[in-house]
Amino acid sequence: MSVFVVRGEKLAARKVGGEMVILSAEDSSLFVLNEVGTIIWEAADGRTSIQAIADAVCVEYDVDPVSALTDVTEFVQALAAAGIVSTSEQAAR
Amino acid sequence: MTSHVLDRVRDRAFAERIPLAVHFDLTYRCNERCVHCYLDHEDHGEMTTAEVKDVLDQLASSGTLFLTFSGGELLLRKDFFELLAYARQLQFDVKIKTNAILIKEADAVRIRDLGVRQVQISVYSHRPDVHDAITKVRGSLARTIAAIRFLSACGLKVTIANVLMRQNASDYHGVRALAKDLGAEYTLDPTITPKMNGDTSILALRMPEAQVLHLFKDAAVVGEGFCSLPTEADAETLDSAPCSAGHIACYITPYGDVYPCVQFPLPSGNLRQQRFDDVWHHSPQLNEVRSIRTRDLTTCPSCTYVSTCTRCPGLAYMEGNMRGPSSADCEKSMLRARAASPEGASE
Numbered sequence: 001m002s003v004f005v006v007r008g009e010k011l012a013a014r015k016v017g018g019e020m021v022i023l024s025a026e027d028s029s030l031f032v033l034n035e036v037g038t039i040i041w042e043a044a045d046g047r048t049s050i051q052a053i054a055d056a057v058c059v060e061y062d063v064d065p066v067s068a069l070t071d072v073t074e075f076v077q078a079l080a081a082a083g084i085v086s087t088s089e090q091a092a093r
Numbered sequence: 094m095t096s097h098v099l100d101r102v103r104d105r106a107f108a109e110r111i112p113l114a115v116h117f118d119l120t121y122r123c124n125e126r127c128v129h130c131y132l133d134h135e136d137h138g139e140m141t142t143a144e145v146k147d148v149l150d151q152l153a154s155s156g157t158l159f160l161t162f163s164g165g166e167l168l169l170r171k172d173f174f175e176l177l178a179y180a181r182q183l184q185f186d187v188k189i190k191t192n193a194i195l196i197k198e199a200d201a202v203r204i205r206d207l208g209v210r211q212v213q214i215s216v217y218s219h220r221p222d223v224h225d226a227i228t229k230v231r232g233s234l235a236r237t238i239a240a241i242r243f244l245s246a247c248g249l250k251v252t253i254a255n256v257l258m259r260q261n262a263s264d265y266h267g268v269r270a271l272a273k274d275l276g277a278e279y280t281l282d283p284t285i286t287p288k289m290n291g292d293t294s295i296l297a298l299r300m301p302e303a304q305v306l307h308l309f310k311d312a313a314v315v316g317e318g319f320c321s322l323p324t325e326a327d328a329e330t331l332d333s334a335p336c337s338a339g340h341i342a343c344y345i346t347p348y349g350d351v352y353p354c355v356q357f358p359l360p361s362g363n364l365r366q367q368r369f370d371d372v373w374h375h376s377p378q379l380n381e382v383r384s385i386r387t388r389d390l391t392t393c394p395s396c397t398y399v400s401t402c403t404r405c406p407g408l409a410y411m412e413g414n415m416r417g418p419s420s421a422d423c424e425k426s427m428l429r430a431r432a433a434s435p436e437g438a439s440e
Contacts, residue, residue: 010208012186014158016113017105021158023186025210028250030098 004091005053005076006046008083013041022084031084036061036075044085046092050076106156106341107334110383112373114159114342115152116355119145119176121165121347125192125228127215129258129298131288132165139347142172144365146179148345151369153183163190163355165347174203181207188213190254193240194233201243212244213252214277217260219267227260241275251277257308258285258298265314281315283308284421287411289358299421302428306440309425309432320433323426326399331388335406339382343373353382357407359415382406382415391417398426 007013010025020038022031033041036057043053053076054069061068079085106113120139121132140148152160160180167173168191180187188211189204196204204212216237218224224234244251253272255265265281272279283300287293300308309320334340338354339361345351349364351372361379362372373379385406388394391414393404403426408419431440 011184012158012208012210013184014153014156016102016111016156016158017109019102019105021102023158023210025186025208026248028210030102032098032102 001089002049002051002091003076004046004049004088005040005044005085006088006092007041007044007085011084024083029082031082036071037079040072040075040079040085046088049091050087102158103337103341107337110374111156111341112152112343112369113157114161114337115157116161116163116342116344117145117148118163118165118345118347118355119167119170119173122169123164123166123192124169124194125166125230125233127217127228128260129227129256129285129295131286131295133288133290134165137348139170140349140365142175144349145172145176148349148364148369149176149180149183149185151364153185155370155373158186159188160185161188161190166192166195168195168200174207177204177207177209181209186210190215192228192233192237193244194230194236196240196243198243201240201247201249204244205247205249209249211250211252213254214241214244216253216255216268216271218264219271220264223261223264227258238271238275241277245276251275253277253279255279255281256285257281257283257300259300260298262300262304262308265308269314281308283425286356286408291411302424305425306428306432309428320429321401322430322433323398323401326387326394330400331386331394333387334383335385335387335390335404338406339379343379351376351379353379354407356405357382357410357415359407359410385416389416393418396423398423398430401429402426 012023014021020033020041039057040053050072054072057068057072058065076085076087080087121134122136123134167189187209189209190213193214214237217227221234225231241251253268255268257265269279283305285296285299287296309315338357343351343353344355350360351362351364352358353361359378361376393399402422404422405419406415408421409415409417412420
């Protein structure tokens with residue numbers, strides 16, 4: 001089953017010097033994502049699956065597919081816990 | 094917001110000359126006529142909806158994260174919510190500055206739902222007669238307070254900005270208590286600046302020195318550490334940029350003019366004639382501002398207070414020399430030191 005990643009609401013975001021900076025309007029919490037986090041954020045359009053994001057990470061960083069999927073899944077869970085993204089089993093229209 | 098993370102982001106923006114924070118006045122029209130206001134309220138040809146959106150697109154691609162929408166009273170723009178929605182779609186962190194008297198309950202919900210992080214509202218006094226005399230609009234305090242209740246009730250972070258002058262110099266405790274009652278944060282500022290056109294007549298409204306000293310000695314209001322005795326300036330202080338204006342921040346007028354800061358009206362380009370990136374990276378005026386370090390200032394490097402001074406280069410510019418002192422800040426620096434001294438504490 002595919003899992004799709006969608007950006008959280010009420011967040012501001014900008015790439016500053018190569019790092020994605022995310023700021024929450026609700027509690028002013030501030031996050032600076034690393035490169036993998038930035039790839040996940042930029043892909044989190046609700047129509048791109050975790051598997052597709054992991055495939056992109058494989059291409060970008062030349063890592064094996066199993067490790068990439070594990071890392072991306074864990075990263076998405078961490079971002080979801082922080083309210084930066086959420087996941088859905090259905091793709092957004 | 095985690096300050097060390099923010100510091101890191103700001104340092105990165107500074108090193109790479111990214112316009113991280115932009116103050117964008119959408120209009121100078123206003124429904125109040127505050128006695129200390131530095132603007133004229135005529136419409137000299139504001140940018141259209143399409144022009145503002147184009148500027149926002151350019152700012153987003155230039156790296157701006159922090160966007161302040163202000164005025165004038167920005168809710169007088171009929172396209173305000175359209176522009177706000179567009180800015181949020183571009184993922185700016187948006188703060189709005191308003192007198193709030195046009196904000197009804199439904200507007201507050203709309204502002205919240207669009208993801209605005211902070212609303213800053215001017216309140217001059219907890220006493221209607223004093224506040225309304227400053228805004229010259231009868232009933233304005235009651236309307237502003239009603240709006241703050243709407244905004245706070247829907248969970249928005251509201252900050253009451255209390256500009257102090259002769260008329261309301263003793264009202265800050267009352268406004269602070271009002272802010273607490275309304276669930277709002279409170280900030281005060283005793284700075285009255287010349288008008289944008291250079292007219293200095295409103296400087297007569299500045300609080301007398303004795304009242305500023307009294308205010309500065311009130312640590313519960315200004316904060317612990319606000320007043321301190323000066324220390325000898327080290328190399329880091331002298332090598333630092335005087336402030337963020339022109340380095341990671343700038344100001345855009347409703348007519349597309351770019352200045353280093355809202356308090357620093359040095360014409361540096363116009364977005365109806367130039368792309369933002371061209372102005373930001375190639376304006377001789379902004380590059381001159383960026384070249385200045387504290388050690389380059391005319392008299393400040395040898396001043397006793399240089400290590401604790403919060404000199405505003407824009408106010409210095411309005412006094413005639415962006416490398417010179419800002420006399421209002423000279424006075425404040427001396428008063429902060431006096432307030433921190435044993436002699437000052439007993440004054």
